[in-house]
Amino acid sequence: MMQPQIILLREGTDTSQGKAQLISNINACMAVVDTVRTTLGPRGMDKLVHDDKGRVTISNDGATIMKLLEIVHPAAKVLVDISASQDAEVGDGTTTVVILAGELLRECKAFVEEGVHPQAIIRAFRAAGALAVQHVRDASVSIGGKDPAEMRSLLQKCAATSLNSKLVSGERDFFAEMVVDAVSALDVETLDMSLLGTKKVQGGGLRDSFLVDGVAFKKTFSYAGFEMQPKAYENPGILLLNIELELKSEKENAEVRLSDPAQYQEIVDAEWNIIYAKLQACADSGAKIVLSRLAIGDLATQFFADRDIFCAGRVAEEDMRRVAAATGARVQTTVSKLQPAVLGTCAKFEEAQVGAERFNLFTGCPRARTATMVLRGGSEQFIDEAERSLHDAIMIVRRALKNAAVVAGGGAIDMEVSRQLRDHARAIPGKAQLFINAFAKALEVIPRQLCDNSGFDATDVLNKLRQKHALKDGSGRNFGVDVSTGGVVDTYEAFVWEPALVKINAITAATEAACLILSVDETVRNPRSEAPDGQAMAGAMAGRGGGRGRGRGRGMRR
């Protein structure tokens, strides 16, 4: 006798559950990890990704690639999130965190298949993660409190390590210096990133990039008369406005009714007087440079040209903010009663040619709490990638300034933590010993991947590293992979450093992600919730089609 089917969920809902679901989630994550795997390290490769609109990105940055892949698999999305959070939190190590999480999952896959309860693994991983973080802390060396010159060179080394894996690695010392200069220009207390501008100008070599100690922005749209204005000043007064300087109707929808044609002239004059009064107020304030967020019309341009004043309208908001921060000027929303105090100043202003563009440069600002990097390069994609790379480096320097502790890079710290975890595991009775050992083994993926990407024999190098790290006197604890020769080297001595924070955050985030994926044993997908609009329909359909293949969801329902 057939039992009537109990329909619990809406038709078409996909449910998969049990161990098989867990395994398939792990498989999906590992597939994603394989995509970014090859980007790790100084010999890591780039990915070229088209999106559906035909835009192309060439990148080495883990977070960027993960984002562009448009992953729809629910479990694999966790990996995208951790790389994005690593990007937001520390800015670098976005590939590391994904690879680490993937490796942790790979290690525990065997256990799950053998029937170990996932919660047991999770508990052990959490403990191991906390221990690992503790070890990284212990191993870190503080670089704070040293004299500025030494501190500077240390920061440069950190930046150079971060740039090592990027397209700009050929000029890493040049850029490391630039990055450190840029970050040191910022206010030490806040390190506000928005005051650090990056401008991209196509053409020129990488080395033609330069740092402006102050603000730089592209020449804005100008009206006739602009070229007659002077293009260079020393110690000018700078007036920032947020109003339109144009001849226009003062009020929308207003209508003037005239009964006598003679009044005509008065109305016209009145309008002109309004704009002239505004312009005169600007000129009277003593400013030599007038910038506005909104348009500065042709009349105003010619008026200023007549009085040897430089003006630029439609300046982007962020540039305006930076000019304000650098020169000490305050943005005005009216020109009446301009106080001298609202004017800013800088040592030198000029309009200069950069590549095919003309740039306005404000340098030698009194409160130079801002800096602008002008990047040059052969193609748009190239500069974009350079910008992303520098962003990573800037974040690293910024982090190092705030939290001045570094560890040896090149996989050295991973090997060291791995060894310590193994030592620790031996002291534990029970199943946890196995899991902590697995965690320790997973950490070794970083040096292994570095070797693989560089085309060396990973097993060979790893054994050398294990031997060094096992030395009783601890002299080998800073040994990592030497990517240029395929041997091992004391990476601390070789100045391959990374901030401890990057590692700590990576280990924590990867452990969290692995635990999260392990703790899921059922996926319920509501078919409708996935397709909020027609465009996402295709993706949702595809997602559901695949979901059916997974687990035993189907069999259970029958």
Next chain:
Amino acid sequence: MSLAFDEFGRPFIILREQEKKSRIRGIEAQKANIKAAKAVARILQSSLGPKGMDKMLQSPDGDVCITNDGATILEQMEVENQIGKLLVELSKSQDQEIGDGTTGVVVLAGALLEQAEALLDRGIHPLRVAEGYERACKAAIANLDRIAHSFDFSLDDIEPLVQTCMTTLSSKIVGRHKRDMAEMCVKAVLAVADLKRKDVNLELIKVDGKVGGRLEDAKLVYGLVLDKDMSHPQMPKQIKDARIAILTCPFEPPKPKTKHKVDIDTVEKFEALRETEKQYFLDMVKRCKESGATLVICQWGFDDEANHLLLANDLPAVRWVGGVELELLAMATGARIVPRFSELSADKLGRAATVREMSFGTTKDRMLVIEGCPNSRAVTIFVRGGNKMILDEIKRSLHDALCVARNLVRDNAIVYGGGAAEISCSLAVEAAAEAQAGVEQYAMRAFADALECIPLALAENSGLPPIESLTEVKSRQLREGNPHLGIDCNDAGTNDMKQQNVFETLSGKKQQLFLATQVCKMILKIDDVIQPAAYE
């Protein structure tokens, strides 16, 4: 494209629209990319050098463009392949930065990638190749600095500048007339250059043209050529010692910007309105006349009444002059742009020695030439040519030459052309490679080989036996230690480029090497290409 399969062999859906995406990875991706880049470079190879050929390109809407300029060819080709696009951008950035050598940089990048392919086949890691290239590039740049010459020029002695511009122009359609063209370009650049700041704003040089006439009719005008004529046919065609008023207000009663309405309810009022309007015209013309102006340039138009009044008052006028030209005119004549009639005064007028209308052949087209300005900071090069295509190509060629002249004003170092610099660098890089241990040695040697592709292509395009010519010059360079020896493309009987006066700018050459190396690294570094398959 599938990343993974589950235990039943069915693919996981991990990416959005996964089955529609295609993906190539690993060495296969690099090979495919290199192939695409080589294909693009091969197209340009035959355009290189003084005997290089032109390409004819037809756009989707039927416009035909004939050109020899690398950047223009690539741009018009509308390359779809992404790697191909990188090369297009490469040539574009050379164009923006230097303005010349846009073909050479692509050919060089193509050659570098071709060499890299051979190295990849040997199993060398792509990044080791790229690193080797970078090192080689540094060695080559150092060598360029060593063999570079700097020369002095002044406003009186422009010969070296002219010679360099001639080298640029020799590969173009204007080649037969390069001497005069080059001189024109140099004079134009020097006229607008700020020698103290070493800054040249090319926007101040206008290149204008008109179909008809001969190439030789081209001329440099210290002032401006406006594609306009006098507003009234009876106005004088020539004005000596003109005083020019530049107006951005129309010759009509002023209008308030605010919405307005004049209520006319009686005949008297209407009469009054008409009278006021008329009075406006009279006033305006009177003001112009009083200021002493003998020519009025107006940004906007004016109606027939004003036109008539101007003629009656013997005040020639030009209407509908664009903002950019207005600005250049103001700079050239030293005039101030006047936004209101009430502000018009004698000191705001500009001066020009002559203003005359120029007519061409049998056509009715007329142009206005404003010459002899006190401040010749704005100049115009006016070219003539048989048809529009030639005219466009001449303009492009002149742009290249202007850029070269500008670069020399900025940095007056030169190297010798005709492949001489490349051969010298090739020798230097080879020597540096010997001293390099490791895989990079191979890459550096490959770089040296790639550099030779420029003289090879030059010789081939000139109809010389490429390998014989190259090896002969190379062995002579090595033997005599003379970095001025290059390929004798013009059949001048000597290989010494110093005697042939074939120069190129140091900055341009350096830029070529930098950019080509950079792009190579970028292409070599890609090992994974993910794209929607429908995108083609």
